[in-house]
Amino acid sequence: MMDVADLRREYTCGGLHRADLPAEPLALFEKWLAQACEAKLTDPTAMVVATVDADGQPWQRTVLLKHYDAQGMVFYTNMGSRKAQQLEGNPRISLLFPWHTLDRQVHVTGRVEKMSTFEVMKYFHSRPKDSQIAAWVSKQSTRISARGVLEAKFLELKQKFANGEVPLPSFWGGFRVVIETVEFWQGGEHRLHDRFYYTRDGDGWHIERLAP
Numbered sequence: 498m499m500d501v502a503d504l505r506r507e508y509t510c511g512g513l514h515r516a517d518l519p520a521e522p523l524a525l526f527e528k529w530l531a532q533a534c535e536a537k538l539t540d541p542t543a544m545v546v547a548t549v550d551a552d553g554q555p556w557q558r559t560v561l562l563k564h565y566d567a568q569g570m571v572f573y574t575n576m577g578s579r580k581a582q583q584l585e586g587n588p589r590i591s592l593l594f595p596w597h598t599l600d601r602q603v604h605v606t607g608r609v610e611k612m613s614t615f616e617v618m619k620y621f622h623s624r625p626k627d628s629q630i631a632a633w634v635s636k637q638s639t640r641i642s643a644r645g646v647l648e649a650k651f652l653e654l655k656q657k658f659a660n661g662e663v664p665l666p667s668f669w670g671g672f673r674v675v676i677e678t679v680e681f682w683q684g685g686e687h688r689l690h691d692r693f694y695y696t697r698d699g700d701g702w703h704i705e706r707l708a709p
Contacts, residue, residue, distance in 0.1 A: 508684025510600040513691035521702050522679035522695040523567065526603060529681070533596045546572070547591040548583040556583065562594075563620060563671075570605065571612065573620060573671040575637035581670075584609050590674055600684030605676055612671035621665050629663040630654050685709070 519525050533541035542562040549555050558580060564571040570592065574581050584590065592605040621629060634650045641647065676697075683691040690709035695702045 507686055508600040508688075508690065509686060510684060512685055513681060513683035513693060515693070515704075515706060518693055518704060522676070522681070523565065525681060526565070526679065529596070529599075529601060529603065530594075533599060533601075536599060538596060538598055541596070543594075544570075544572075545593040545595065546580060547593070548580050549587050549589065550579075550583050551586055556580070569607065569610075569673040569675045571671055571673050573612075573617065573669070575632070575635065575666075576668050576670045577639075578637035581672075584672060590672075592674060602680075602682040604680040604682070605674065605678070607674045607677040609672040609674055612673055614665075617670050618665050620671065621669065622662070626658075626663060627655070630658060632669050633663070633666055680707070 530541060540561065543559050544562050545557050546560050547555055547557045556579060560572045560574065560580075562570055563573060588608045588610075590607060590609050594601075594603040594605075596602065621632070624632075630651060633654050634647055678697070679695040681691075681693050681695075685691055688709060692707040692709060694705045694707050696705075697703075
């Protein structure tokens with residue numbers, strides 16, 4: 498097997514200082530996201546979503562952030578998927594934005610609430626038509642015999658919806674993550690990383706520096 502013990506590098510992109518932190522975390526998140534976009538990172542809105550099943554087993558997968566504001570962070574999914582079913586049983590969630598090229602990570606925890614039908618429909622119809630059709634094709638997280646099953650169904654539905662609007666599937670929806678904590682991680686030389694942890698404190702936020 499490949500020996501990975503000696504694979505390492507120094508983190509030299511710069512530090513993060515307490516004096517530079519805004520009073521609320523979304524302001525810094527927005528700044529870092531903009532810088533990730535400017536740096537042309539691949540999929541800067543990609544985030545690792547962690548959920549827990551009924552047996553206490555954690556699961557992770559990468560999805561795309563589709564909206565954020567003071568109410569929370571939003572993503573969309575098939576409501577029959579593994580993650581959606583796990584969130585139905587346990588609404589606690591963890592998000593991680595891994596911006597490795599900038600030596601940065603942002604970790605968010607909170608709980609989810611379902612998006613309204615109006616919000617889901619508005620986003621669904623903003624997607625490319627082929628993506629809308631693909632939402633109908635895949636019964637996400639279920640077993641299939643071969644890729645050809647998906648491709649055949651896609652072609653069938655593409656023909657069916659060729660001249661009209663693709664309706665919103667009843668099994669497709671979205672979640673808003675109501676944010677409770679946010680940690681900003683900036684890599685530092687000699688593994689002396691900068692970590693700042695925001696937690697809700699009434700109507701504001703409490704900020705702590707964490708040891709690396």
